[in-house]
Amino acid sequence: MIITIGRQLCSGGSEIGKKLSESLGIAYYDKELIVIASKESGLSAKLFEKADERTQKGISAGLFDSRFQFMGNTAIAYGWLSNDTFFKIQSDVIRNLAEKQSCVFIGRCADYILRNRKDCFKIFLSASDEDRIRKIMESENISVEKARDIMKDADKKRAAYYNYYTNKTWGAGASYDICINTSLFGIDGTVSVIEEMIKKLPF
Numbered sequence: 001m002i003i004t005i006g007r008q009l010c011s012g013g014s015e016i017g018k019k020l021s022e023s024l025g026i027a028y029y030d031k032e033l034i035v036i037a038s039k040e041s042g043l044s045a046k047l048f049e050k051a052d053e054r055t056q057k058g059i060s061a062g063l064f065d066s067r068f069q070f071m072g073n074t075a076i077a078y079g080w081l082s083n084d085t086f087f088k089i090q091s092d093v094i095r096n097l098a099e100k101q102s103c104v105f106i107g108r109c110a111d112y113i114l115r116n117r118k119d120c121f122k123i124f125l126s127a128s129d130e131d132r133i134r135k136i137m138e139s140e141n142i143s144v145e146k147a148r149d150i151m152k153d154a155d156k157k158r159a160a161y162y163n164y165y166t167n168k169t170w171g172a173g174a175s176y177d178i179c180i181n182t183s184l185f186g187i188d189g190t191v192s193v194i195e196e197m198i199k200k201l202p203f
Contacts, residue, residue, distance in 0.1 A: 009154035011127035027103035051086040
């Protein structure tokens, strides 16, 4: 079983994903994907962090085949690498992990990358603006105005990233199997709702 979780900032995506992985006894991947992609490509993890869930292109966009070569587990890069290149590498990592084991993936267009798998349950999590702003204020110790700006900026960047690489709409019901407002159920309640849904899946 593969579970992919798209999420708004501070909607509880990471926490819910971790709780699901622990409850189901399956692997969990979020930032861990950056470490794995770095090791398998031979490129610095800092490069992947800089490109993580962003669409800005470098000068070599579209030149993946000619600019990037793999020799075993070693990557040799010539010139600048675009974010499209990092997306391709990370996509291969996601597909390879999904082939080996059941797991939960957080963000990074995993639902689209694994769209041809029949054992993939695609989830999107949202929350009320009030709850999200409150969580941002608490975690960053900032004002309401600054928290709201961070929220809007994060939504804009995640939507741009998802829409760019998938030609679908981030957060739209048609892009996922189920969309849940975590403000209605809370973290543990949302985990319980998803677990009940999983029991009814045909795979």
